[in-house]
Amino acid sequence: MEPDDIVILKSMPNFTIPNFTHVCSAFSTLHSVGIFYYNNPLNFMLPALLIQMSLSSGAILLIFHLLRPLGQPIMVAQILAGIIVGPSFLCRIPGLLDSLFPMRSFVVMDVVSAIGFMFYFFLIGVQTDVWILKRINRQNFAIGFFTVAVPMILTIGSSVILANFVDADGNEMDALVPIAQAESVLSFPAIAYYLSELRVINSDFGKVALCSSIVSWLCSFCVITFNVLFRQSGKDVFLVFKTISCALGFAALIFFLLGPLLLWQMKRNTAGQPLKQSNLIVFFLAVVMAGFWGHYFGLHIYFGPFLFGLMIPSGPPLGSALVEKLDLVTYWIWLPLYFVKFGLAIDIFAISLKTYSTVFFIALLAACGKFLGASLSALSCQMPLRDAVSLGFVMNFQGILEIGMFKLMKNAKIIDAESFSAMCAASLFIIGVITPMVRHYCDPSKKYRVYHGRTVMHSRPNSELKLLVCIHDQENVPSAINLLGALSPSKQSPIAVHLLHLIELTGSATPLLIPHKITKSFSSRKSGSGPVINAFKHFQDIQGGLVSVIPFTSISLPQTMHDDVCAIALDKRTSLVIVPFYKRFHVNGASQSSKQAIKITTQNVLTKAPCSVAILVDRGPPKNQRALWTSWSSYNVAVIFLGGADDREALALGARMAGQPNINLSLIRILYDGNFPRNYMEESILDNEIINEFKTDISGKYCAMYREEVVMEGAGTAAVLRTLENQYELVVVGRRNDGLPPLLSGLTEWIENKELGVIGDLLASSDFLGNTSILVVQQHIDSIHGD
Secondary structure, eight states: OOHHHHHHHHTSTTOOOOOGGGSSOOGGGSSOOOGGGTOOGGGSHHHHHHHHHHHHHHHHHHHHHHHGGGTOOHHHHHHHHHHHHTTTTGGGSTTHHHHHSOGGGHHHHHHHHHHHHHHHHHHHHHHOOGGGGGGOOHHHHHHHHHHHHHHHHHHHHHHHHHHHHSOOOHHHHHHHHHHHHHHHOOOHHHHHHHHHHHTOTTSHHHHHHHHHHHHHHHHHHHHHHHHHHHHHHTTOHHHHHHHHHHHHHHHHHIIIIIHHHHHHHHHHHSTTSOOOHHHHHHHHHHHHHHHHHHHHTTSOTTHHHHHHHHHSOSSTTHHHHHHHHHHHHIIIIIHHHHHHHHHTTOOGGGSOHHHHHHHHHHHHHHHHHHHHHHHHHHHHTTOOHHHHHHHHHHTTOOOHHHHHHHHHHHHTTSSOHHHHHHHHHHHHHHHHHHHHHHHHHOOGGGGGOOSSOOOSTTSOTTSOEEEEEEESSGGGHHHHHHHHHHTOOOSSSOEEEEEEEEEEOOSOSOOEEEEOOOOTTOOGGGOTTHHHHHHHHHHHHHHTTSEEEEEEEEEEOGGGHHHHHHHHHHHTTOSEEEEEOSOOBOTTSOBOOOOHHHHHHHHHHHHHOSSEEEEEEOOSOOGGGOOOGGGOSOEEEEEEEOSSHHHHHHHHHHHGGGGSTTEEEEEEEEEESSOOOGGGHHHHHHHHHHHHHHHHHHTTOTTEEEEEEEESSHHHHHHHHHTTTTTOSEEEEESOOTTOHHHHTTTGGGOOOGGGHHHHHHHHTOSSSTTOEEEEEEOOOSSOOOO
């Protein structure tokens, strides 16, 4: 706690200010012997610290859940919790402030929150991919530069004019320009975290915002550094150069000696093996020592850990492991205490109207400047209007780094306590207002909507079939290659396979979409996707030019993986996206635990894909025991047809398999022994048309057959499906069977996996199909985007 903070607390009722010579208590006051010995635990440092940490974390968690229906980010909950717990609200209760936050506990609370903030900066460095600088183009540079330049010009100019008209003393006028500078800068980590919360970081819009915020962050750093040097130059020029020299020397020591030495030792000890617990402990100790030596050389305690984090490669294996171990305890144990500590220095009822209105005016002017600078420069770079407006709002987001900068300005006597409180309140207001606006304007899924159906059924028979095959891990590869082999590529109808290996992003703030080139010298060592790409390369080589494979790797969060899937499907004009199902079924019908990343991706792709979607359910044996398509003597495929758009798409896909001699295709149509509702008559006409076309195409082909089954209810449908027992390697079904309640009566109540539809779920979870794989197809329709 700073002396100015204690002055704020002194104004609170019933708060005791002890003699400052006794603030550091004896060791005997650390631990309480308990209430049974007539001790109040809150009079001792350790119990007081524990209740403070519990209160701060609980307050943030509660407010976050209360604000979740409003779509507010966690930053709003963190700032609001700090203010509510502090003397502005909760601690205004007489005696509560003195009980929960006694003066003697401030030293321990400062130390713990400083350690948490130090590890927070380390995590920022670990999650920052410095190679993102290579992705910055002229468009990103222009947007990032003007996002800082425009508000800087507006706020500094206005603050100078305002200082001449406002009746203020010299200190207040001197503070207006630093306030204007602080409100005009922004940080890349805050923008990246915000884009992740909005689930748009993988979209084209998110990538532009990410790269632009990097430029803005660098510009902001230059402004802050120049401002600090300018202020120090009038006091001690030698001290300025000594500080710069120490910073450069310390950075060189970390980047060129200590960091590489630790990484070399780590790779030597863990080559090809998971990281050991002892190795992670070494890195944690290195973070602490980086903070110590930075502080020893007169630098800020956060400088060393941040540089050390930048040196560590983001993502797996090392970056992911460090983030996994530190993320929870840093964000939910240590940092909440930091927010409550800064909240104790804020009393919003003590802010004068003049100070609040002045600071709030500058903050709003800076927000308008960022909006205009980002949106107008984006429009000049040919960005769509809606995206440009969204970008202007996103670049106004502020995070913990801005709050920390406000605190440092207050500690350095650049601003007073009233200005600090007003700046925090203004940040809370701006973040709370822009979030619903961004959610309203920023919807990247809208660009995936096309005005005509991209389907297999509507693709020309004698043309290239474009597919997007998604792979999550190597277990998905054999079944996907078997399916491609069954699609009968030919000279008249070759197949273009856009392969997308989806990898969950951990330990990095920057998602990546990496295109690959398949060459004769392609090696799995060059990429984590190497084994997957090599398998499809082998498949391409065997096909002799009938199949072309274009591989990509997407490293992203599960909530945003679908953006890369949909973007590639839209850009490459694919007719079908094939995704693996997130459960793996055993032969006996039981399923393994689901993979959350695949589940989220599958659900999002079903609702937002710009073309048809097929979910491949693999029920086969382990990959090392599974026969590939090259060893088939015959391959039996069944298409189950009840009726509807999805079943017609499934039949169109099955019809492409009928051209290969070793593939036996069976179309099984299930008919209702009764009258369908009138609203289904149009669908019935379309069903009959495609069935008649199929009969005509297979006439004279001994490897294709058609049969009809008439049933009265859902039990009859289930009985027909049981006749498929151990007869087929692949069953193709439609996902949605809307308007067919008689055929599904009694089956909808038992559905467990809605992504597969009624028939797909029944087949996947049954034990009579053996090793049969199931392909569940959803057709893309003009007027319906998702289901």
